[in-house]
Amino acid sequence: MPSGYALTVRFTLRDATAARQFDDLVAQTAAGIRAEPGTLVYAVHVPVDEPLVRVFYELYADRAAFQAHEDQAHTKHFLAAREQFLAGIEVTFLDELAGLSKRPGAEG
Known part of the structure; x- marks a missing residue:
């Protein structure tokens, strides 16, 4: 069964x-x-070769952990302050494919 809640953000x-x-x-x-x-x-x-682009990869234990992250004062400050630096933003939410992630203690 898939676990975690992930996204990428391209700034x-x-x-x-x-x-x-x-x-x-x-x-x-x-x-x-x-x-x-x-x-x-x-x-x-x-x-590589895109000095004005930043790509974030974020993985949370679950959707509630993501929401807890979004509710933090430091995250709210970042979300408000970042706007002055941006020309564009693209967010992609990701679904995990079962059986492909290597978990601690898993064989492989």
Whole structure:
């Protein structure tokens, strides 16, 4: 049975200055996110050859953990503050395919 609640978010930033400021905002927000018990993975990537793009991969224990993340003061601050740096945003919610994830203690 699938478990977890995942999404990717692709942020396109206005320019190099906005990208630096956005990265600073992400760094400021990270400490709060690390303390969330239901947030399993919160990874930020820069695609090769796309310096103005950031891709987030987020994995939560379940939908309630995602909602708890969204309700945090640090998340609300990030969501409001990020807008000034963005040229675009694309969110994709993901369904897990059963049997493909490697869980701790699983053989494989």
